[in-house]
Amino acid sequence: MANDKPNQPQDESRRRFLKYSGTALGGVVLGGVIGGLVGSNLNKTTEEETPAPAAKQPAADAKDYNQALMFFNQDQFLTAEAAAERLFPKDDLGPGAKELGVAFFIDHQMASAFGTNSRDYMQPPYYKAEATQGYQLVFKRRELIALGLDAMNKYSTAKYKKLFVEIAPEEQDAVLTAFETDKTEIKDVPASNFFAMFLNLTLEGAYADPLYGGNRNMAGWKMRNFPGNQMSYTEYIEKEEFVKLEPLSLHDHLELG
Amino acid sequence: MATKLPKVPVVIVGMGWVGGIIAAELTKAGISVVGLERGKSRDTQDYYHVHDELRYASRYELMQDLSKETVSFRNTMKMRALPMRTYGSFLLGEGLGGAGVHWNGQYYRFLPYDFEIRSKTVERYGKKKIPENMTIRDWGITYDELEPYFVKYEQMAGISGEKEVPSNIGKMSTPFATAPMKKSPGMKLFEDAAKKLGYHPYVIPSANLTEVYKNPDGIERAPCQYCGYCERFGCEYGAKADPVVTVLPVAKQTGKLDLRMHSNVTQIIHDGKKATGVTYVHTPTGEEYTQPADVVILAGYLFTNVRLLLLSKLGRPYDPETDTGAVGRNYAYQVNGASTSAFYEDREFNLAMGAGALGSSIDDFNGDNFDHTDLKFLHGANIRFTQTGLRPIQYQPVPAGTPKWGAEFKKASVHNSNRVLSVTGQGASMPNRYHFLDLDPEYKDAFGMPLIRMTFDFEDQDRELVKFIAQKTKDIADQMGATKTEVHDSIKQYNIVPYQSTHNTGGTIMGSDPKTSVVNNYLQMWDAENVFICGASNFPHNSGYNPTATVGALAYRTAEGIQKYLDKGGSLV
Ligand SMILES: Cc1cc2nc3c(=O)[nH]c(=O)nc-3n(C[C@H](O)[C@H](O)[C@H](O)COP(=O)(O)OP(=O)(O)OC[C@H]3O[C@@H](n4cnc5c(N)ncnc54)[C@H](O)[C@@H]3O)c2cc1C
Ligand code: SF4
Numbered sequence: 001m002a003n004d005k006p007n008q009p010q011d012e013s014r015r016r017f018l019k020y021s022g023t024a025l026g027g028v029v030l031g032g033v034i035g036g037l038v039g040s041n042l043n044k045t046t047e048e049e050t051p052a053p054a055a056k057q058p059a060a061d062a063k064d065y066n067q068a069l070m071f072f073n074q075d076q077f078l079t080a081e082a083a084a085e086r087l088f089p090k091d092d093l094g095p096g097a098k099e100l101g102v103a104f105f106i107d108h109q110m111a112s113a114f115g116t117n118s119r120d121y122m123q124p125p126y127y128k129a130e131a132t133q134g135y136q137l138v139f140k141r142r143e144l145i146a147l148g149l150d151a152m153n154k155y156s157t158a159k160y161k162k163l164f165v166e167i168a169p170e171e172q173d174a175v176l177t178a179f180e181t182d183k184t185e186i187k188d189v190p191a192s193n194f195f196a197m198f199l200n201l202t203l204e205g206a207y208a209d210p211l212y213g214g215n216r217n218m219a220g221w222k223m224r225n226f227p228g229n230q231m232s233y234t235e236y237i238e239k240e241e242f243v244k245l246e247p248l249s250l251h252d253h254l255e256l257g
Numbered sequence: 258m259a260t261k262l263p264k265v266p267v268v269i270v271g272m273g274w275v276g277g278i279i280a281a282e283l284t285k286a287g288i289s290v291v292g293l294e295r296g297k298s299r300d301t302q303d304y305y306h307v308h309d310e311l312r313y314a315s316r317y318e319l320m321q322d323l324s325k326e327t328v329s330f331r332n333t334m335k336m337r338a339l340p341m342r343t344y345g346s347f348l349l350g351e352g353l354g355g356a357g358v359h360w361n362g363q364y365y366r367f368l369p370y371d372f373e374i375r376s377k378t379v380e381r382y383g384k385k386k387i388p389e390n391m392t393i394r395d396w397g398i399t400y401d402e403l404e405p406y407f408v409k410y411e412q413m414a415g416i417s418g419e420k421e422v423p424s425n426i427g428k429m430s431t432p433f434a435t436a437p438m439k440k441s442p443g444m445k446l447f448e449d450a451a452k453k454l455g456y457h458p459y460v461i462p463s464a465n466l467t468e469v470y471k472n473p474d475g476i477e478r479a480p481c482q483y484c485g486y487c488e489r490f491g492c493e494y495g496a497k498a499d500p501v502v503t504v505l506p507v508a509k510q511t512g513k514l515d516l517r518m519h520s521n522v523t524q525i526i527h528d529g530k531k532a533t534g535v536t537y538v539h540t541p542t543g544e545e546y547t548q549p550a551d552v553v554i555l556a557g558y559l560f561t562n563v564r565l566l567l568l569s570k571l572g573r574p575y576d577p578e579t580d581t582g583a584v585g586r587n588y589a590y591q592v593n594g595a596s597t598s599a600f601y602e603d604r605e606f607n608l609a610m611g612a613g614a615l616g617s618s619i620d621d622f623n624g625d626n627f628d629h630t631d632l633k634f635l636h637g638a639n640i641r642f643t644q645t646g647l648r649p650i651q652y653q654p655v656p657a658g659t660p661k662w663g664a665e666f667k668k669a670s671v672h673n674s675n676r677v678l679s680v681t682g683q684g685a686s687m688p689n690r691y692h693f694l695d696l697d698p699e700y701k702d703a704f705g706m707p708l709i710r711m712t713f714d715f716e717d718q719d720r721e722l723v724k725f726i727a728q729k730t731k732d733i734a735d736q737m738g739a740t741k742t743e744v745h746d747s748i749k750q751y752n753i754v755p756y757q758s759t760h761n762t763g764g765t766i767m768g769s770d771p772k773t774s775v776v777n778n779y780l781q782m783w784d785a786e787n788v789f790i791c792g793a794s795n796f797p798h799n800s801g802y803n804p805t806a807t808v809g810a811l812a813y814r815t816a817e818g819i820q821k822y823l824d825k826g827g828s829l830v
Contacts, residue, residue: 253306
């Protein structure tokens with residue numbers, strides 16, 4: 001038992017992992033600027049491999065074959081993109097939801113186990129709930145989001161004779177507010193539930209690891225000076241000054257076969 | 258028909274901290290143990306890609322699959338309980354190591370006062386101080402009796418902390434195993450402010466290792482990297498003490514632990530006086546087994562501990578109407594909600610960096626460390642500043658009055674992302690006659706068995722506590738050199754939607770009265786001498802602290818009790 005060291009990294013992949021992270025076996029941090037060290041180590045090891053999509057990114061408008069729809073139809077996608085942009089607009093601090101790829105993120109999430117509530121308790125019966133009891137609707141997330149987006153178009157067509165994407169930004173805000181506050185008079189979609197879920201998804205899309213389709217080029221993180229996922233901050237944790245690090249994503253930690 | 262397996266000395270339900278500690282102690286003593294865990298196995302290498310806020314923090318990758326089993330909830334007995342369909346208020350552990358894998362590692366021994374709360378309250382303020390329906394009671398064990406078991410946990414886990422702890426918390430016979438965590442600028446500001454006000458700050462004792470540490474079992478682990486992905490995540494360094502990297506390897510090494518994953522226990526088999534074993538379903542195949550055993554240990558967290566007793570009709574169910582019975586009694590929680598945010602226009606902090614247990618705290622307003630004569634509540638809160646690693650999805654700091662979306666929201670949330678320090682209170686939760694656990698009359702789990710039902714609300718006690726503690730957090734924050742501070746000082750009803758803490762307590766409480774408690778001070782069941790139940794379900798109330806230090810100490814105590822019982826049999830008290 002005395003020799004049992006379950007956490008000493010023993011296997012090869014663990015060794016490599018720790019090398020990337022600038023951490024020697026036993027957990028002693030080597031070099032100074034960890035972000036830089038991780039980057040350079042990685043570049044060395046991945047030299048002959050296909051460069052990371054995040055690293056190539058020559059221009060935001062270059063074709064990205066990973067961007068296509070898994071769940072939404074075309075209208076729903078465009079509506080989601082326009083709505084998310086109003087919730088999280090581009091400004092002088094940085095990109096908004098559209099540029100960050102938030103609508104793709106939401107589409108992919110709706111196609112995932114999360115969209116079908118596969119790890120939620122969905123058994124009947126369903127009753128009207130007190131606010132303290134949480135979500136008690138029969139709708140699966142993907143149903144609520146798709147029907148909600150359709151309903152936004154229905155509402156804007158009734159009110160402005162145009163689709164949601166075609167109305168002015170202030171009008172879009174008015175539609176969103178009507179949904180947020182349950183003033184739509186649309187019967188078959190619980191508007192405020194839809195809105196709350198959509199807002200949440202928008203923020204997730206702005207800030208989740210880029211692997212999920214949003215937070216394109218880690219621009220959401222850069223805006224907040226969030227360093228993404230570094231392996232160690234031992235060097236910095238006591239520092240009085242603010243430390244800016246080039247963010248790293250999960251892709252940067254992946255060992256490609 | 259269930260397949261009947263050969264009899265074993267000991268079977269444990271649930272392999273989290275409690276199951277792991279008991280398995281290690283018993284197998285080291287040469288006793289064979291079967292460990293039944295309904296989740297999957299996991300290991301440090303499962304966390305090499307764990308720095309993923311969406312997957313682990315927002316989608317609860319490591320937590321119990323609620324589609325199979327959840328908890329139903331109502332605020333009062335007049336309401337219809339409805340199932341917690343998705344996560345919110347608390348997060349349930351599942352899989353090897355249980356919630357011990359994705360905890361923070363903040364480590365607080367409960368106060369000496371906690372264990373004798375009733376006597377000490379009556380002694381200092383008289384009986385009338387205890388409001389009607391507040392069912393506080395002594396635990397049937399004192400701090401001094403439990404002290405050696407805290408030490409065992411600390412040495413095993415490598416708990417870090419200051420050499421000298423303030424005199425207003427329990428005395429330690431042995432200092433912490435490792436040096437305290439490093440101090441971030443926010444911690445220094447908090448400590449300086451608290452000292453200026455005459456309080457007694459200390460670095461939070463931590464299960465995030467601070468140095469290479471070899472424990473008495475020969476397990477050696479690497480130190481914490483302050484990586485900021487700790488709470489809700491597994492540790493890729495094995496630096497966070499978790500059962501998988503501490504007690505379970507020791508148990509496995511003995512060759513005496515038969516660990517069975519994907520094994521969901523559905524019943525305790527008994528004859529009314531003693532248990533004879535348990536029934537479980539191997540979930541991938543759906544096959545049912547009975548495992549006969551001399552001793553049955555419930556270590557499945559309080560919802561399972563209470564639920565299995567009720568489903569198996571073992572022990573006397575609690576009835577709030579008549580105030581009789583014991584199983585399900587004294588459900589309590591944690592009273593958060595008192596806090597002050599300090600905004601800094603002139604500087605930014607490295608708030609993405611941090612560790613689950615990084616922070617400083619004071620106990621000057623915890624327990625009975627201050628005079629309650631003129632106050633309308635009992636107990637208090639640990640007041641703290643923590644730096645656990647703030648991640649951008651779940652952390653959107655905006656001043657009060659900021660819209661929830663749109664240009665202004667974006668501007669404020671981005672601008673403030675590294676500019677806010679929060680001083681918070683972690684309030685104690687007093688039990689109430691009408692807060693309890695029983696079986697839901699309507700909702701079922703994936704096997705068709707009733708869910709556990711929680712009836713719980715915040716009372717005046719809690720609202721008064723929050724108001725008082727909030728002012729203290731403000732006093733401290735106001736001394737921290739911020740541009741402005743914002744206090745949050747009110748709570749309403751208990752709401753199961755926002756995350757608060759996974760510090761659920763009670764239901765199988767310990768005590769010295771067999772009529773109103775479920776287990777004695779060896780965590781041995783009064784009504785079935787070969788059943789031991791351990792976890793926060795043993796707490797008659799919850800302190801102003803995180804629970805696991807006290808859970809860990811009780812687990813060591815249980816392990817000792819089981820060995821005594823296997824030697825001699827009979828009631829241990
Ligand atoms: C996000 C988070 C942060 C936390 N931070 C802290 C902290 O900083 N400090 C602190 O003191 N505490 C903290 N806690 C609480 C701490 O994690 C728990 O107190 C502790 O892990 C409880 O250990 P346990 O063994 O009693 O239960 P668990 O860890 O929940 O283990 C119970 C196990 O039993 C299994 N099980 C349940 N039912 C069955 C069944 N019927 N059949 C078979 N197996 C079953 C479960 O799958 C689980 O693995 C935190 C909790 C969470 C969720
Ligand atoms: S903060 Fe420390 S203990 Fe927590 S996961 Fe990161 S390295 Fe491990």
